[in-house]
Amino acid sequence: MKRKIRLLAWTLVILVGTAFIIGAGIYFKTGGSPWQETPEMSAVVVDVADMRKSKLSDSKTDFGDATHINVLVLGLDGRKGVTEPHCDAIHMFSLDIENWTIEVTSVPRGTYAYIPPGNYANNEYYLANACSFAGLDYGIEQIEKIVGVKADYRVTAGFSQVLGILRIFDLPTTDSLQWLRHRRGYAIGDPQRSHNQAVFMKDFIVNEGGRLRNEAAKSLFYVVYSIVDTDMDFGTARALLDGYLSSDIDKRPDDIVLKMKPYYETQDLHLNLENPDVQVQALVDFLKPRTSKEDLSDKSLSDFQNDLITYIESQLKEKSVAGLYDQQLWLQVEDHDIREEFQFRFLEKYSLELIDQDKRDEAIDLISGYISEKETLAEEQSVKLGRGLMANVVQ
Structure with missing residues (x-):
């Protein structure tokens, strides 16, 4: 539970x-x-x-x-029938609660990680598999080593939970999830996808933060809290939300800094929420002639x-x-x-x-x-x- x-x-x-x-x-x-x-x-x-x-x-x-709180946000591959999910999205939020700034360090899922007992194929040693093969706690230990800080709290969400959160805020569901999971259309693949996820979360804070200022909307925050899995108590989560809203974080985008470890040269790509289906379909059309029939479903x-x-x-x-x-x-x-x-x-x-x-x-x-x-x-x-x-x- x-x-x-x-x-x-x-x-x-x-x-x-x-x-x-x-x-x-x-x-x-x-x-x-x-x-x-x-x-x-x-x-x-x-x-x-x-x-x-x-x-x-x-x-x-x-x-x-405390002046800083580190919150590890993990998107898990939790499709139907999956009992040992992979860590598909990995983002460490370092929260400066003195200056109320945010630093997000993203780690691509394909980053190398040793997995005990060490008898896997050479191409299986990466973080996403570490979470699945050796357990989530072990995977988190490897993530902390790469980022260089230990998580004070963890928040995890699978496909279902992400769709639920998007729906609560009247955001596109299927198109957003496809965008957040897409990687094959980029030259560097997974690192760009990881950065896209961080950009999407930053855009959400900047564009949607204002909606949470009235008390009626704040009640939605509890619904979001109830959907995800976390070891952070609700009082702490609500206090952090109140602190950042009071500091007008949504009006200070420069104080939300995005980083990546290991470093990759990435672009800031944004999902157009007005016409997300057009943007996502363009990605699919780009892939069709470059992908085998086995990789595409009819x-x-x-x-x-x-x-x-x-x-x-x-x-x-x-x-x-x-x-x-x-x-x-x-x-x-x-x-x-x-x-x-x-x-x-x-x-x-x-x-x-x-x-x-x-x-x-x-x-x-x-x-x-x-x-x-x-x-x-x-x-x-x-x-x-x-x-x-x-x-x-x-x-």
């Missing part, structure tokens, strides 16, 4: 205990009939969700004597979506969905209604798994996070489903 901020244990015990008492009373009053929603039980559901939101709204974090986006939906349906029939829940495959589904349906079905099944494992508090925390997310995104039907599930879990 993600290492995220949790509700205070004693609060959960009190709330859940109250719910059990109410539920027991209802059970005996109705002669043992299935639980039915009552104002009392609804109040408990609301209290749990409100407690979580109150806890997460506190951004008062003391950084102590499948349409619709075909890929149908395959994905079939795969997700099959995974929902598995006994456990714990790993798949963390992977958030539903975020790759383009159709809104189908995506919402899949997310709730995974939530429902995984919550019941946790309860069967005597982890009711984790299930409640999971569902309350879902409710908060859907309230923020104004998904009324999903909020209703989440509250109904919560009521059944806490009774």
Whole structure:
């Protein structure tokens, strides 16, 4: 499970205990009939969700004597069926919290790295494989050696999570992801792709930072936080966001410096968000005469979506969905209604798994996070489903 901020244990015990008492009373009053929603039980559901939101709204974090914080951002190759993802995008954010500047050091995924036990083919010794073959912790150690600093925190996201974040900010999904992953059309290949990713993130800060200044928009930040995997607590993340917004970082692009290790001569290429499909199609057209048929698929986006939906349906029939829940495959589904349906079905099944494992508090925390997310995104039907599930879990 993600290492995220949790509700205070004693609060959960009190709330859940109250719910059990109410539920027991209802059970005996109705002669043992299935639980039915009552104002009392609804109040408990609301209290749990409100407690979580109150806890997460506190951004008062003391950084102590720290002047710099290093955050390693990794994009993982987390496609369907992948259990040991590669590190596809590698970027160390060095945050100067005195002057509120940012230095991003990008490392191409193909950079050499030794991988124990040392019996791999010569062309397999590179960082992306180090994360997959020897484990993420080992891969991060190699990245830290190359960059020259240790990460204070790490943030990881797979394909699904990236698509979810792009969708939250109304940015192109498929076209943006294709742009961020493209490398074959460049003379230096992977280093240019790595730099493109850094440029895209800088452009996002400069162009979208202003949207997060009002309190309503700031609530979106929690949704983003809930999508990614990180060992940074939400209070620290929110305090950093507030600090950079207060410093007007989006109006100071020169204070966001992009570097690369090892060094490569790259260009600052920007994705045109007004016509991203035209720009991406130009890359595809450039590659077609230079690429074998085996490397290009004739499948349409619709075909890929149908395959994905079939795969997700099959995974929902598995006994456990714990790993798949963390992977958030539903975020790759383009159709809104189908995506919402899949997310709730995974939530429902995984919550019941946790309860069967005597982890009711984790299930409640999971569902309350879902409710908060859907309230923020104004998904009324999903909020209703989440509250109904919560009521059944806490009774």
